[in-house]
Amino acid sequence: MTRVRVNGVDLYYEERGNGVPILGIHGTPSSAVLWEDAAVExxxxxxxxxxxxxxxxxxxxxxxFDRIDLLEHVDDAAALLASLHAGPAVVIGRSTGGEIALGFAHHFPDKVKALVLLEPALFTIDPDAAAWASELRRRVLMKSGADPSSAAETVVRDALGDETWESFPDELKAMFSGTSPAVLAEMRGHGLDLSEDPLDLGEDELAGIRRPTLIISAEDSPAACRLVNARLSGALPYTETVFVPGGHLINPAHPAVLAFIDRITARPSSWEQS
Known part of the structure; x- marks a missing residue:
């Protein structure tokens, strides 16, 4: 297993290919395991x-960990790129990973070449989406009070649906369930989508993220995800939007993503100086 020590923790990572750096940030609960096929593409x-x-x-x-904060994830992403001498990167974030990608672009704009946001969990941008996330937080806390190992399953069932959860092989269910301590640590921490005080980027802060951004929504995702994307598409300066079939587990190597990366790679670097 390939690991690098950053900010006092050992991060497992995988690296493939050459050229412009592409950083993939997974959601909650999840792992880079779910990105393996996409990473090959x-x-x-x-x-x-x-x-x-x-x-x-x-x-x-x-x-x-007792608690995990958004800024710790942001700093980890920056330190990982620095340790690998990689950047600026096209940063792809799915769900909570998309929220982290936005926080990363806000705090470290020089490390970001472009953003790909796969239904980022910035629920504070829309009142109805924020209410949905608050209710999900309540259900997770209620169910995990009796069984802490159920936290991850509760989140997955809400975001992806019961049928999707039941369709997962036992080893994947076990992987998800094993991340429940991290799910609860994020909920006890600051700034994550299911924290008590999630990230709230204002109009000026979003307008300051001056990087080309691809925003992807899925047709069968929770309505809250589409509300977030609609708001972001109007708030971020340079956006493209795409709707794809399926649910919230959007393929990070969807053809629209690959075409976007190729366009970004071919562009002059003037975006990075804006």
């Missing part, structure tokens, strides 16, 4: 770097 278009975020799966410490 992305590596045909650049230097693809995927990793398990702190606390998740192969980056989980022997003793679970």
């Amino acid at each position: 992305l590596a045909k278009h650049g230097r693809c770097i995927t990793y398990d975020r702190r606390g998740f799966h192969r980056s989980a410490p022997p003793v679970s």
Whole structure:
């Protein structure tokens, strides 16, 4: 297993291909395991770097974190790129990973070449989406009070549906369930989508993220995800939007993503100086 120590934690990561760096940030609960097939395709278009975020799966410490903050994930992403001498990168974030990608672009704009946001979990941008996330937080806390290992399953069932959860092989269900301590640590921390105080980027802060951005929505996702994307498409300066079939688990190597990366790679670097 390939690991790098950053900010006091050992992160598991995988690297494929050459060229423009492409950083993949997974959602909650999840792991880079779910990005393996996509990473193979992305590596045909650049230097693809995927990793398990702190606390998740192969980056989980022997003793679970009590809390995990958004800024820790942001700093980890920056340190990972720095340790690999990679950047600026096309940053692809799915769900909570998309929220982290936005936080990363806000705090480290010089490390971002472009953004691909696969239904980012910035629920605070829309009142109805924020209410949906607050209700999900309540259900997760209620169910995990009796069984802490159920936290991840509760989130997956809400985001992807009961049928999708039941369709997963036992080993994948076990992987998800094993991330429950990290899910709860994020909920106890600051700034994550199911934290008590999630990230709230205002109009000026979003307008300051001056990077070309591809925003993808799925037809069968929770309505809250589409509400977020509609708001973001009007708030971020340079956006393209795409609707794809299926649910919230959007393919990071969807043809629209690959075409976007190729266009970004071919463009002059004037975007990075804006």
